Amino acid sequence: MDFLQTLNPAQQEAVTTTTGPVLVLAGAGSGKTRVITYRIAYLVEECGVRPDNILAVTFTNKAAAEMKERVNHLIPPDRRRGELFVSTFHSFCVRVLRRHLDRFGGSYTRDFTIYDTDEQGKVVKSCMKDLHIDDKTFPPRTIQFGISGAKNRGFAPEDLLQTSDVKRATTARVFKLYEERMAAANALDFDDLLLKTVRLLKGFPDIADYYNNRFTHILIDEYQDTNPPQFNLIRLLTQNHKNLCVVGDPDQSIYKFRAADIQNILDFEKHYPGAKTVVLDENYRSTKTILDSANSVIKNNKQRREKDLVTSNARGEKVRLFVAEAAEEESDFVVREVKRWQMGKTLPEAQAAVLYRTNAQSRLFEEACRRHNLQYVLVGGFSFYQRAEIKDVIAYLKLAMNLNDDMAFERVVNTPPRGIGKTTLDLLAERAKNAGLSRWEALGQIIEEKTVNQRTWNALSGFEGLVKAIAGNVGTLSLALLLKHVIKHSGYEKMLRDENTEEAESRLLNLEELVTAAVEAEERGEGLRDFIDHAALVADTDALKQDAPLTLMTIHSAKGLEFPLVFVVGMEEGLFPHSRSADDSAELEEERRLCYVALTRAKKQLYVTHSERRRVYGDEFATNPSRFLAELPAELVEECDSRAALRRRMAERTAPQSGGGASQNSGGGSRPFVGKREAFQQQRFGRPQPYVERASAAGDSGGMYKTGDKVRHEKYGAGLVVRRQDDKIEIAFPGYGIKKFIESAVKLEKLR
């Protein structure tokens, strides 16, 4: 095994201890992914384990695909007896459930549908409506979150009912109805995928035995972010053998909101007595400066096992701090610095990432990139499979395969519009509720009874025929042809064509891309089932293109990645750490771990930035620098020139040092951290400071339109910009109505 030579002793030990439980405590940038891939290769090459007896679990589907590719790169093709199984917990569970879910014998079958967070929310809402629960006193999102939390902690609705807490009791009532509805629709949410699998393995020893034999060696990446159902699943999968290797870093546990339990990794040795523990504390990724900065921040967490990462890498450049007066100035600065960095560099070296706490922040940076003509890739946010047109078309297929899928039914019954409006839908809903039927069954009854007027009857039976036709084609047509059939015969294609706008045009293109994806899936030997499951479980298909010069994403999405140049932006109290975590010290520590993750993504150069003002809900607020900035070692940070920095210097010169003396100027916190106010609830921005009056650096950005602008379109003539959202623009043309366009694509002449 010549590749072992490239590993340090600790890594080698993690790779070659192949039997029994192994805990790998791997710090950031310590070669964790390498250890896992090499370990798999070692099992196959040295221990004679068949690849298809190995199960490796990663955190995202993308990571799974990459790992599989890496391993296959290490193992010569003739050694690959059987296919290696790498996937997320969720994808794995879907595979199991598609095989065995009918064993429970209830209303659930192997043809179950998966409801994503959106659809789950709709079910919750409809339950609340039928229970007459006011959605103002109890926001559906909160209830939804409560149900998910309860499920993941192993509670049934009955467990929560006995309480004087009104909110808890309400959650329990909705929870109960929710479960009934889901069962009736043969639908599982993301939590159910894990929970049902656990129940299956627990309840049916033969199934548990089957999987214990099937997978003799199990590896789990990002173990610090496993939640209770995942923990239980791992236990069950390894109950006969203990060939389990988990890899993770307690300092990078950032998914508590999803019920991840950091105790899983901290107590691993208790759960698996005799476990071998390997600590990887040498960092190969970052400069000494970056690493020391990150260490200095994470040290402030109290609930933590002391651990310091070391590196023999070069010291490198100082961390650069930039303070902007306005958020546009911040994004402008970032883009300019990216361009400067990339000058004369080629791709792997030139790669840069902008990391932010919330998805909402991405827009500023997208706009800045467009202003400066810089190519970028946006990860996360609204993904391909979340677009309305994609979800609609897939909903037709879901409905055809599971006629009781009420969510799919509601989604497509009148999209495109076919004369089935609110009154008719209410009638269907009423019937379904009273007779305990699904929407589809209610539809059948009403058509049979002919109790509606002719016009409506025609619309309803037309829809019924459409879905039946699709269902009839499911076994016979190829995947791509089936999709084309749906797009055409549902009227979707015609609807978009008739719209005659660029917006509709781009939707049509998306549908074409979906067909292409179907062709590719078919080539991989996947069926319709796999295709739809994939659509539900894959968050971002536009994955991270390796050749992207600049990537924009949340810190959560950046977990496991690395970039030569990294910007951690929006470092303000209330934003990062987020205001929702302000009053809870455990949550604050999680925010700090998040900060640690962000900082340790950088290999060569790290920037941290914040803005003194930020727009929230359309209003501007003053902000304070993040406390995490003050936790950076002052001697490792240098501040970039900015109007804010200049103003501060001037102020210090005229008014001699203010009493405190706490602010070492060029140090981390540019301004001392002020009190505990939440940034977003500070006083409104009244009269601007002297320096603020000048227009922001964004200034006259060419080619962008504002609401209220008058423009001329070559076809529709003069019009008024009524709305702008993301990259789309809506323009009212007298006589033509409101048309939507992709802003960067439409040709407009500006009038005044």
Next chain:
DNA sequence: CTGATAGCGGTTTTT
């Protein structure tokens, strides 16, 4: 039934 408009309420993070 459909399309347009006004008003209200809401931002953490993801499989």
Next chain:
DNA sequence: CCGCTATCAG
């Protein structure tokens, strides 16, 4: 500021 819902005119 933006998206969703309720409401109203055609």
